[in-house]
Amino acid sequence: MQEQEVELLQLIEKNANLEPSKIAKLMAVSEEEVRELLRSLEEKKAILGYSTLIDWAKVVQKEEVTAMVDVKVQPARGSGFDKVAERIYRFPEVKAVYLMSGAYDLSVSVEGKTMMEIGRFISEKLSALDSVLSTTTHFVLKRYKHDGIILDDEDDNDKRMVVTP
Amino acid sequence: MKKTSFLSKQADSLQPSGIRRFFDLAAQMEDVISLGVGEPDFVTPWSFIEHSFHALEQGYTSYTENAGMLDLREEISNYLLGSFGVNYDAEKEIIVTVGASQAIDLALRATVNPGEEVLVVEPGFVAYVPTVSLAGGTPVTIQTRPEDDFKLTPELLEAAITPRTKAIILCNPNNPTGAALTGNELVKVAEVVEKHDLLVLSDEIYAELTYEDVHTSFPAIKNMKERTVLISGFSKAFAMTGWRLGYATGPEEIIQTMVKIHQFTMMCAPTIAQHAALEAMKNGKSSVDYMIKSYEQRRNFIVSSLNEMGLSCPNPGGAFYAFPSIRETGLSSADFAEELLQEEQVAVVPGNVFGESGEGFVRCSYATSLKQLDEAMRRIKRFVDRRI
Numbered sequence A: 001m002q003e004q005e006v007e008l009l010q011l012i013e014k015n016a017n018l019e020p021s022k023i024a025k026l027m028a029v030s031e032e033e034v035r036e037l038l039r040s041l042e043e044k045k046a047i048l049g050y051s052t053l054i055d056w057a058k059v060v061q062k063e064e065v066t067a068m069v070d071v072k073v074q075p076a077r078g079s080g081f082d083k084v085a086e087r088i089y090r091f092p093e094v095k096a097v098y099l100m101s102g103a104y105d106l107s108v109s110v111e112g113k114t115m116m117e118i119g120r121f122i123s124e125k126l127s128a129l130d131s132v133l134s135t136t137t138h139f140v141l142k143r144y145k146h147d148g149i150i151l152d153d154e155d156d157n158d159k160r161m162v163v164t165p
Numbered sequence B: 001m002k003k004t005s006f007l008s009k010q011a012d013s014l015q016p017s018g019i020r021r022f023f024d025l026a027a028q029m030e031d032v033i034s035l036g037v038g039e040p041d042f043v044t045p046w047s048f049i050e051h052s053f054h055a056l057e058q059g060y061t062s063y064t065e066n067a068g069m070l071d072l073r074e075e076i077s078n079y080l081l082g083s084f085g086v087n088y089d090a091e092k093e094i095i096v097t098v099g100a101s102q103a104i105d106l107a108l109r110a111t112v113n114p115g116e117e118v119l120v121v122e123p124g125f126v127a128y129v130p131t132v133s134l135a136g137g138t139p140v141t142i143q144t145r146p147e148d149d150f151k152l153t154p155e156l157l158e159a160a161i162t163p164r165t166k167a168i169i170l171c172n173p174n175n176p177t178g179a180a181l182t183g184n185e186l187v188k189v190a191e192v193v194e195k196h197d198l199l200v201l202s203d204e205i206y207a208e209l210t211y212e213d214v215h216t217s218f219p220a221i222k223n224m225k226e227r228t229v230l231i232s233g234f235s236k237a238f239a240m241t242g243w244r245l246g247y248a249t250g251p252e253e254i255i256q257t258m259v260k261i262h263q264f265t266m267m268c269a270p271t272i273a274q275h276a277a278l279e280a281m282k283n284g285k286s287s288v289d290y291m292i293k294s295y296e297q298r299r300n301f302i303v304s305s306l307n308e309m310g311l312s313c314p315n316p317g318g319a320f321y322a323f324p325s326i327r328e329t330g331l332s333s334a335d336f337a338e339e340l341l342q343e344e345q346v347a348v349v350p351g352n353v354f355g356e357s358g359e360g361f362v363r364c365s366y367a368t369s370l371k372q373l374d375e376a377m378r379r380i381k382r383f384v385d386r387r388i
Ligand SMILES: Cc1ncc(COP(=O)(O)O)c(C=O)c1O
Pocket: A165, B038, B098, B099, B100, B101, B102, B125, B171, B174, B175, B203, B205, B232, B233, B234, B235, B241, B244, B245, B246
């Protein structure tokens, strides 16, 4: 059972668009079993959503700006970093928050339309929080690989000959 | 003016592979989805490639020992013991070769005398019959049958043996049928082998790619190690066809004779490939396991798709080939493959190029991305619907 769950998750992790009928064939189980597995995985929140990885630049002239912000915070008595992290991750501008070891505490990824917009968010919202001691902002200049996927992988065509022994 | 052909009679009489003709046909066409490829669609795992860069930077650009780098032979020895429970001495019983192809050639040249017969199981890998001939032996084919799922049976083997029989080439799991003999089935074959004192060249290049039972290596069977040359390599499970690296293990006497021929005809296997293989042996497991799992899923997919459209296809136990029957269409293998290519731009290989008992079947390689496989199945179904 668990093995099947893992196999199913690994398949849709790479391609959320895979139809249950195809998954059923790949795993050599019935389509009904696949739907049942999906249902139970959704129920126990192992599957949290089905998102699509989009290269917006291919469709519209929409410049997305991403910044990685290193945040030093004052942990709160009793709740440690969790309460502060929650105050931060509730903002829709914030796409990811991680608690880090090392020189700072929280790594916060922020998305916006312009650098100005992100700058405003950081100075007016993020830095303004009582428990935030300092921020260091790094803007992303180019994305090479995102979530395990190489962007603009021009050279991924099949280099094999058409028929070999 | 030149009056005679300079070609040797033997080389001149070799039949060109039927695959070659079909390749020429397919290569001229555009937008072909190829299920005709006998090699992985995966690129060599990055860590193996990166390790070879490192070796080049360190200046490893010279020859290695004739038998291959000792480090690599030691890793191969550990790997075979860990994976298949067969134990070979890295110093004396292992040779690293230019692909399993060269290992087959060397093993035959080291053991076969003129007039001796070598049994070749068909449908089988296209190189066996010609390499037996080039080594001076007489190839004798055994035609396995669809009703046995193209598995060699002790009866078929017994029937092919004559007083001149020296050896048998066994390929398990098999190219092109995907047939994988279980441990029990191999033991029955081994009994006949022992009774007639045969040498076995066991081509296990697809050993890692088994999906039903764990692979039984032929030399792991009782009394078989002393009469078996195990042949394998990095091409298939490690996705390294272009590196040209394989190996053979076996009794010291045979391996050392192979090394002697190798020393005069090849010097050594490519050094840079040996370094990549070292990384493959040491740290390749997770990459290889990932590929195996993908092949297994695609196998499930292609087998059920083919059966659904009316091309009966048993579940192959290993390798990355499905071998469906196309008899329902009323076409010969060659016509099926050719018309499918012309009408739907999908390349499969006619079964008869692998031996006469392959007539009525085609080989479909599922070492192809799921996306391509899906589209290929749609096209083949369209083609078959017009025929059945
Ligand atoms: C059964 C079998 N043996 C040997 C080989 C040759 O492999 P290599 O690339 O190691 O020479 C192949 C390749 O197609 C094969 O299918």
